[in-house]
Amino acid sequence: MAIKWSVREPANIERENGKSRFCEKLVKAMNGEVFYATRDEEECMGGARYTGLRDPSEFPANMRSGAFPVPMEVYRNIPAVQRSWRG
Known part of the structure; x- marks a missing residue:
């Protein structure tokens, strides 16, 4: 499993279908799913906080x-x- 942080959306990888928590994203990736997600797909404030997808002042x-x-x-x-x- 690998996680890559990027400021650009990849052209050759599908976007996650719907919202999920960051820990659920990790499980999907460990099970072989390949996808990318933006802050719009992050359902958990804790996941958004720990991944840096949202500014802490928003919480x-x-x-x-x-x-x-x-x-x-x-x-x-x-x-x-x-x-x-x-x-």
Whole structure:
């Protein structure tokens, strides 16, 4: 599987049919689907945030701070979320 970021839409690859979450896109790619997607096909704000498809200023305050995944127990606390953003 490979992901390529580009500012141009490819001429020889089909655009994703409909919207999906970034994690679903990864599963499709791991299963051999070849497609491209733009920010218009991204259904998940978290996926758009982590992939850089949307400017962080477009998101609600809890997404900008890193608070949103803590209640879902994806991360233990907000500082842990923010550390993950730094790579």
